[in-house]
Amino acid sequence: MLQQFGFTQYESQVYQSLVTSEQPLDATGVVKGSGVPRAKVYEVLHRLAEKGMILESTVEKKRLYSALPVESAIEKLKADFxxxxxxxxxxxxxxxxxxxxxxxxxxxxxxxxxxxxLLEKAEQSVILSGWSDDLSSYLPLLENKYNDGIDVKIHVIGELFTVIPDVSTLLPDTQHGTLERSRILIIDQREMLFAGIEDTVWQAIRTQSKPLVKFFTEFFYHDVALTEITRKYKDIVMEDKAVREVLLNLRY
Incomplete structure (x- = not known):
């Protein structure tokens, strides 16, 4: 009965004898009902008691045993599993x-x-940066992760329509000629992927190196900060030629 759950044959026999008995049994009754040798029965009863599978009581100096009810045993085994x-x-x-x-x-x-x-493996957090036409294909997966309670943060260049609230959007200025195509993905603050275009070919690096994960995490927030500053104070910063040139030369 219990062997498929990791119990020994003797443990299974003793439990079955107790659960099918209409009344509690002493050791002698267990021996008769289970077929377990008397020399082993006390050891087996002790193990079952330690595992919470039987109840014990002493009545008039006689030790009696009763099985944990089947439904309760099932709940216990499921919880243990x-x-x-x-x-x-x-x-x-x-x-x-x-x-x-x-x-x-x-x-x-x-x-x-x-x-x-990598996105499918995310269990705690996702940080993602890229261009809207690039990221749109990941939206169903990202929104599923967000709905599962995973912290999702996105920095996007161009408009991206999503239910995810934590999105920083940069709408490129006509003078943003130096913006380069790239992607940053950081999973659970422990693994990152950075991809960019070199000589018209996409290339990427992937690592769990803590210094690099930290660096690219800070790089992501650097982009978010610049985007929000530029959005909020665009009229002011764009009027300052020196500041404008610096901003337009940043990668974002």
Missing amino acids: EANVQQLREAKRKQTITDDRVWTLKDNQSIQSLMKG
Whole structure:
């Protein structure tokens, strides 16, 4: 009965004898009902009690045993299973080795596929920067992550229509001639991908290196800050030639 849940054969036999009995049993009754040798029965009863599968009581100096009801046992086993699964997840996280090497990748389709794969793995946060026509293909996945409670922050060049509230939008000025196509993706503050165009070909780097993840995170917020300052004080900064030239030469 219980062997498929990780219990021994003797434990299963003793539990079955108790759960099918109409009244509590002493050790002698358990031996008769389960077929477990008397020399083993006390050890088995002790293990089942430690596992919370049986109840114990002493009546007139006689030790009696009763099974945890089947429905209660089922709930307990389900809870134990979920707890074990969670421990396994935690163990996996603890054993994950950070790969601080920097990996390079070419080909736009490969880069986009890798970005989607990284987005699907996000469990806590997503930071994403790019151009609106580039990012639109990721919107369904991004909005699903947002609806799942994951923190999603986006900096976009051009208009992007989405239910995600934390979006910083830069509408390029006609003088923004130096703006370059690029993408930044940072997942769970532990892994990042940066892609840009070099000699008309998309190229990317990917790493879990903490200094680089931190650098590109700060770079993202640098872009957000400049975008918001430019948007709010555009008339002022654009009138100042020196400030305007600096802003228009920034990558964003």
